[in-house]
Amino acid sequence: MxxxxxxxxxxxxxxxxxxxxxxxxxxxxxxxxxxxxxxxxxxxxxxxxxxxxxxxxxxxxxxxxxxxxxxxxxxxxxxxxxxxxxxxxxxxxxxxxxxxxxxxxxxxxxxxxxxxxxxxxxxxxxxxxxxxxxxxxxxKNTSMQRNKAKVADNIWILGNSGLASLGLQQWFSGHKDADFVESFSHIEPKLKQGNLLREMGVRCCIDVSDGVLQDAGHISKASQIAMQLDVEKFPDWQRLSEKLGDEKAMQAMLSGGEDYALLFTAPANMKGLDKLATCMGVCVPGSDVQAYYQGEMIHVVKSGYDHFASK
Structure with a gap:
């Protein structure tokens, strides 16, 4: 040209x-x-x-x-x-x-x-x-923000978690037509869904770009609450645990970024959200994000992507 x-x-x-x-x-x-x-x-x-x-x-x-x-x-x-x-x-x-x-x-x-x-x-x-x-x-004055979560709010995810990072791994390993690659290569910004959530009254939301734990942490810090997540309630848990095993599935879903799902909180009595998203946790008093598997708190080695973290 x-x-x-x-x-x-x-x-x-x-x-x-x-x-x-x-x-x-x-x-x-x-x-x-x-x-x-x-x-x-x-x-x-x-x-x-x-x-x-x-x-x-x-x-x-x-x-x-x-x-x-x-x-x-x-x-x-x-x-x-x-x-x-x-x-x-x-x-x-x-x-x-x-x-x-x-x-x-x-x-x-x-x-x-x-x-x-x-x-x-x-x-x-x-x-x-x-x-x-x-x-x-x-x-005016209806935008969803990170600092609007409240204690006793349910935590929801609209979209997938972990698939894009797995797709990127498959690409690097030479499997460019593998099952998760499209989750990395083709992003869908949830514009219509985000607008609908706002119209329904949701006021706290973040998109998952750096990993669920990392991005949930931004809500936790801004809203001054703690968040408890149940990995078995994530939408892709069954599929990934069967394919990768429990430990690798947890790591991908909690720390894998680039999925651009919407992570949001809403009062427990808000109706209709289950038709759009998956409830996988609750906001509680405190100041951190904890992930649970079979009722036990788990430790994840890497919480998400950070451009300036020590390598």
Whole structure:
């Protein structure tokens, strides 16, 4: 692919992401974008990075890598219960072909979830990476947050836990068509489900990107409560315990990240949640997250992913 930077931006990004949002006043192509909000709406904004060799393997298709990077960013909006509207995507590419493939993935993801590309930037450098900022709207003062859990709330999970990390292991071992690989390669941000949970009255939620224990810990710390999890109630427990054995299944479900499930709490009397999610714990007085198996507290060697943890 040939052309200058601005021609490449048009070819690789603007032409691929076609959705336009009604709240946009000034869209992509100016120095900045301008967006309007209704009086009863609030803006929800999140930013994320994805780097080759860190967030995806070096031999992973770049279009899928960019697609999943956008979806991972959108998952933060799902955790707040927001309607996703806009994205600003900056890409570092090693050459124009890499830029084209990442542009294809970005466009595919944004079009799939009706999100407008509102701006971005491109840089030619040695390491392929993306910086993605996403924004959405939510009804005023109804966003779901980490600090809203209460003692006696039930703990729920909407989505899978552990499958993506197992899929990544299978990819690294050369089994690129194995049963869990798609759980890593194809992320589904739970946007509709997050919005529905918010409308039902759920006020505490987080998306599981770094592992259930790690992300539950963020709720525990922000809400100043303890959380007790029963691994046998996780939605994939039976399947994984039979395939991997109990110990490896626990490690994957509690510490494996990248599944982008929604972990949330709700009062025990809230109706209808069992049609959407799986109840697998309870909030209690205290300040930590404990996992239990057959009534006994278990110890997990690694609680989740941390970019700056000691290796």
């Amino acid at each position: 040939s052309g200058g930077e601005f021609d490449l931006i048009q070819q690789c990004f603007v032409s691929k992401a076609s959705y336009s949002h009604a709240h946009t006043v000034v869209g992509n192509g100016d120095d900045a974008s301008v967006h309007g909000l209704a009086e009863n709406e609030q803006l929800v904004v999140s930013t994320d990075m994805a780097v080759q060799g860190v967030h995806w393997p070096d031999d992973f298709p770049l279009d899928l890598a960019a697609d999943r990077a956008v979806c991972a960013a959108l998952s933060d909006l799902a955790a707040m219960g927001a309607k996703a509207c806009w994205a600003w995507v900056s890409v570092v590419a090693e050459d124009s072909d890499a830029l084209a493939m990442m542009g294809l993935g970005v466009g595919n993801a944004l079009n799939r979830y009706d999100v407008e590309l509102s701006g971005g930037d491109t840089v030619h450098a040695a390491c392929n990476s993306l910086n993605i900022t996403v924004a959405g709207i939510v009804e």
